[in-house]
Amino acid sequence: MNTYQLSARGRTTGWNPACNDVNTRNAFQMLPIEVAAQAGDVDEFRAIMNDPAFDPIGARPRFFAEVGRNDRDDEANVRYQRLAPLLDEYRRRFH
Numbered sequence: 211m212n213t214y215q216l217s218a219r220g221r222t223t224g225w226n227p228a229c230n231d232v233n234t235r236n237a238f239q240m241l242p243i244e245v246a247a248q249a250g251d252v253d254e255f256r257a258i259m260n261d262p263a264f265d266p267i268g269a270r271p272r273f274f275a276e277v278g279r280n281d282r283d284d285e286a287n288v289r290y291q292r293l294a295p296l297l298d299e300y301r302r303r304f305h
Contacts, residue, residue, distance in 0.1 A: 212236040214245055219283045222246065225254040232264045240274070247271035247297070248278040250289025255296050259303075266304040272297055 212230040215238060217223045222245055232242055240248075243264070246255035255271070258264060275297055279290035 212242060214242050215240065216245060216249055219281045220249055220251075220278070220285055220289055222249045222251055222254060225251075225257055227257070227261065232258050232261045241269050243269050243271050243300075244274040247293065248274040250275070250278050250286070250293050252292050252296060255293060259296070259300055266300075271300055 212234045213223065213236065214225055214230045215223055215236045225242065225246065230242060235241055236245065243255065243258045243266075246258055275290060275293055279286055
């Protein structure tokens with residue numbers, strides 16, 4: 211089980227591929243790509259998406275990005291806007 215998860219609004223515990231698998235769910239049943247999407251973390255999202263072992267089957271990054279976008283903090287929409295181009299790239303590559 212992955213320990214990679216949200217730690218606060220717009221934050222994760224930090225993606226570490228040596229400790230977490232790109233295709234394994236965490237205790238909240240979220241895949242790493244979903245965690246990064248909800249946090250709006252562009253660097254972690256890109257790292258997970260570009261990992262050669264990444265399997266997109268069953269992943270819902272756009273859904274979780276929308277959840278993060280609706281957070282009640284002032285930066286939520288800004289994080290989403292930064293992530294949007296990567297969500298588009300994800301859709302082109304995997305759907």
